[in-house]
Amino acid sequence: MMLEVSPPDTAAAPRFPRLRALLEPWVYLSPTMVLIGLFIFVPMAIGISYAFQNIQLLNPFDTGWVGLDNFRTMFDDRHFYAALRHTFNWTATSLILQFALGLGLALLLNREFPGRRWVQALVFLPWAVPAFLSGLTWAWLFNPVIGVLPYWLTDLHIISEPYNILSDPTLALYGPVLANVWFGIPFFAITLLAALQSIPKDLYEAAAMDGASGWQQFCKVTLPFLAPMIAITVMLRTIWIANFADLIVVMTDGGPANSTSILSSFIFTTAYRKLDFGYASAMAVFLLVLMTLYALVLLRIRHQLLK
Amino acid sequence: MRYPKRHALLSALALSVSLFSCAGFAATKLTLVEVITSPARTEMLQKMLTAYKAQHPDVEIEVVSLPWGQAFEKLGTMIQSGQYPDVVEMPDTWQGLYASNGMLADLEPRLKSWSGTPDLTDKTLTMARSSGGTATMIPYGFYLRAMFWNKKIFQQAGLTDAPKTMDEFMADAKKISGLGNGISGYCLRGGVGGTNAWMMFMAAMNGSPDFFDKDGNSTLTHPGAMKGAQFLVDMYQKGYAPKDSVNWGFNEIVSGFYSGKCAMLDQDPDALIAIKNSMNPDDFSVAPMPLGPNGKAYPTIGYTGWSMFKQGKNQDQSWDLISFLSNKENNLTWSKFVGTLPIYKGAEQDAYYHAPQFAGWFAELNSPDYIPLTMPTHLKGWGYFNSVIVKDSSQETLLGQNDTESMVKDWAKYLTKEQKAWLATQK
Numbered sequence: 102m103m104l105e106v107s108p109p110d111t112a113a114a115p116r117f118p119r120l121r122a123l124l125e126p127w128v129y130l131s132p133t134m135v136l137i138g139l140f141i142f143v144p145m146a147i148g149i150s151y152a153f154q155n156i157q158l159l160n161p162f163d164t165g166w167v168g169l170d171n172f173r174t175m176f177d178d179r180h181f182y183a184a185l186r187h188t189f190n191w192t193a194t195s196l197i198l199q200f201a202l203g204l205g206l207a208l209l210l211n212r213e214f215p216g217r218r219w220v221q222a223l224v225f226l227p228w229a230v231p232a233f234l235s236g237l238t239w240a241w242l243f244n245p246v247i248g249v250l251p252y253w254l255t256d257l258h259i260i261s262e263p264y265n266i267l268s269d270p271t272l273a274l275y276g277p278v279l280a281n282v283w284f285g286i287p288f289f290a291i292t293l294l295a296a297l298q299s300i301p302k303d304l305y306e307a308a309a310m311d312g313a314s315g316w317q318q319f320c321k322v323t324l325p326f327l328a329p330m331i332a333i334t335v336m337l338r339t340i341w342i343a344n345f346a347d348l349i350v351v352m353t354d355g356g357p358a359n360s361t362s363i364l365s366s367f368i369f370t371t372a373y374r375k376l377d378f379g380y381a382s383a384m385a386v387f388l389l390v391l392m393t394l395y396a397l398v399l400l401r402i403r404h405q406l407l408k
Numbered sequence: 409m410r411y412p413k414r415h416a417l418l419s420a421l422a423l424s425v426s427l428f429s430c431a432g433f434a435a436t437k438l439t440l441v442e443v444i445t446s447p448a449r450t451e452m453l454q455k456m457l458t459a460y461k462a463q464h465p466d467v468e469i470e471v472v473s474l475p476w477g478q479a480f481e482k483l484g485t486m487i488q489s490g491q492y493p494d495v496v497e498m499p500d501t502w503q504g505l506y507a508s509n510g511m512l513a514d515l516e517p518r519l520k521s522w523s524g525t526p527d528l529t530d531k532t533l534t535m536a537r538s539s540g541g542t543a544t545m546i547p548y549g550f551y552l553r554a555m556f557w558n559k560k561i562f563q564q565a566g567l568t569d570a571p572k573t574m575d576e577f578m579a580d581a582k583k584i585s586g587l588g589n590g591i592s593g594y595c596l597r598g599g600v601g602g603t604n605a606w607m608m609f610m611a612a613m614n615g616s617p618d619f620f621d622k623d624g625n626s627t628l629t630h631p632g633a634m635k636g637a638q639f640l641v642d643m644y645q646k647g648y649a650p651k652d653s654v655n656w657g658f659n660e661i662v663s664g665f666y667s668g669k670c671a672m673l674d675q676d677p678d679a680l681i682a683i684k685n686s687m688n689p690d691d692f693s694v695a696p697m698p699l700g701p702n703g704k705a706y707p708t709i710g711y712t713g714w715s716m717f718k719q720g721k722n723q724d725q726s727w728d729l730i731s732f733l734s735n736k737e738n739n740l741t742w743s744k745f746v747g748t749l750p751i752y753k754g755a756e757q758d759a760y761y762h763a764p765q766f767a768g769w770f771a772e773l774n775s776p777d778y779i780p781l782t783m784p785t786h787l788k789g790w791g792y793f794n795s796v797i798v799k800d801s802s803q804e805t806l807l808g809q810n811d812t813e814s815m816v817k818d819w820a821k822y823l824t825k826e827q828k829a830w831l832a833t834q835k
Binding site: 158244245246247262263264265267268269270273353354355356357358359370373374375376 | 795803
């Protein structure tokens with residue numbers, strides 16, 4: 102019995118049409134993927150690999166793989182837990198105040214009033230000041246020798262006498278928080294204002310005709326439209342704030358007695374003062390995982406809101 | 409026909425090589441890294457370098473100014489990536505790290521043939537050799553601790569003179585703090601750079617400038633030293649130092665003193681620059697540090713100087729520049745400008761150092777009762793101990809979150825480990 106072999110299709114049709122169709126988009130994407138891989142994933146992988154090694158610049162010849170040792174040290178370190186607690190406090194307080202004040206500002210700027218353009222431009226001002234400089238300025242404002250804030254806080258009966266709250270372990274964190282709120286309001290104000298302006302005006306007219314009060318209009322029209330934007334801005338800001346140690350390093354350097362050290366400032370100190378890059382990387386990996394989980398949750402919420 | 413062509417090509421090549429090498433010879437490029445910077449200081453350094461370049465037209469000097477706050481990390485990063493500066497301003501606190509890693513050039517042979525060497529004070533040479541016994545830097549001046557005191561506030565409190573002993577120091581601080589109006593006795597430095605005060609008071613109460621016994625065990629846990637640490641804790645907790653001072657660094661203590669918030673300040677001559685500008689010279693004076701129970705005081709001595717890296721390519725030229733910056737005339741100009749005590753014998757005869765405010769420092773330098781305390785900067789981990797461990801843990805203790813004994817025990821444990829590691833490398 103002979104096998105009949107059909108001759109190959111002589112037309113230009115591809116040999117493996119399915120495979121080609123599958124590969125084609127990846128071929129087009131490949132330059133981007135190579136670039137992303139090279140500039141984002143390779144350094145990140147190297148950084149993550151440090152977390153499993155002993156890399157202390159003071160002992161350059163005592164290096165090598167140590168497995169999970171750095172993580173074990175981390176979970177035994179009371180300074181790490183303190184920094185983690187301060188990170189939550191710093192992030193939540195800064196975020197809530199930035200968001201509430203930013204939203205308020207956006208609602209105000211969404212109305213017509215004389216000189217609105219000027220006000221809108223001014224709102225951007227804190228964003229234009231380098232973080233280092235605003236940290237220094239705020240640190241000076243809290244200094245009772247040259248600043249006014251201690252006297253105002255005393256007049257408001259928040260503190261008993263004019264002293265520097267940055268030296269008080271129970272209040273010190275609120276110094277950088279205040280500076281951070283000042284610095285971060287413009288972000289929420291501008292992004293939420295843009296979202297507000299995209300809500301069709303006739304919805305408000307219809308709601309008004311139905312007899313909805315201002316508060317009801319805000320709850321039933323404004324908020325649902327803003328929700329996806331809120332979810333994405335809150336997610337971005339949370340990650341930025343949690344990683345943003347500049348103001349803390351400039352204003353308090355994590356002190357007094359570590360009362361203002363957050364994870365990212367603690368990582369900085371461990372890497373660049375203790376020169377222990379292995380341990381610093383382990384904490385950085387922990388922070389990365391924490392932030393990724395948080396982002397996943399918020400993206401899920403945003404997805405639900407868009408439905 | 410091919411030979412002449414090749415010949416021409418070769419000659420052109422030879423010519424260009426010789427031209428390039430001539431150019432290379434004509435301009436040696438030196439990199440100088442300065443790490444304690446301010447615009448005025450950099451300008452002063454540039455002025456001295458311009459004078460040097462006028463004498464050496466074949467030398468180009470690139471100055472890299474690193475702001476002090478990030479200097480340690482930045483210089484570390486430069487060196488990690490193989491960019492070795494030729495000349496570097498080397499603080500005592502880093503000398504141990506770089507010298508024990510074998511990165512600094514040995515200056516002994518150069519000191520032997522240098523005309524300036526015989527005029528250097530013994531202290532200068534001791535400091536130059538403080539890491540491992542070999543000279544790895546030429547100090548440009550000393551920072552010696554003495555006690556600034558505010559005459560006006562003392563008068564208000566019914567006091568006439570600066571405290572002479574530790575007991576008087578505590579009693580005076582108490583009396584002054586009793587004046588009220590937010591005035592305290594002592595400008596405590598609880599924040600960055602506070603280590604010197606802790607070590608100085610611990611040594612004074614312990615009656616010894618030694619940090620370690622011969623086996624490398626830290627002496628900080630000796631009962632006397634422990635008393636010294638408790639002395640500072642009491643000073644703060646009893647309210648004889650401002651509440652804010654738990655976080656004060658250099659700028660805060662100095663401004664606290666000249667603004668009259670606190671009446672006594674232990675500081676180096678460089679603080680005099682700011683204080684002189686903001687206070688009437690009759691309102692303050694500088695006294696030697698208070699004596700401990702054994703009749704001796706141990707004011708800390710710090711220094712910074714010029715070093716060169718072994719890996720630098722222009723060793724001879726780098727040394728030439730260092731010896732120029734360190735010559736008698738330039739050193740005196742520089743010392744006066746940055747506020748240090750000069751490195752040459754007989755410098756106190758200079759009119760500038762005759763001012764009454766300097767009397768306290770020269771009294772310390774000339775009396776056997778004052779033994780300068782040098783920090784164990786030869787330890788690799790000293791930088792971290794000094795800038796992070798002491799700051800964080802002493803703040804905890806001052807604020808009552810920890811007790812003095814366990815704080816000092818932690819310090820001793822860390823230093824013992826470091827010293828033993830260092831001793832092991834010396835065998």
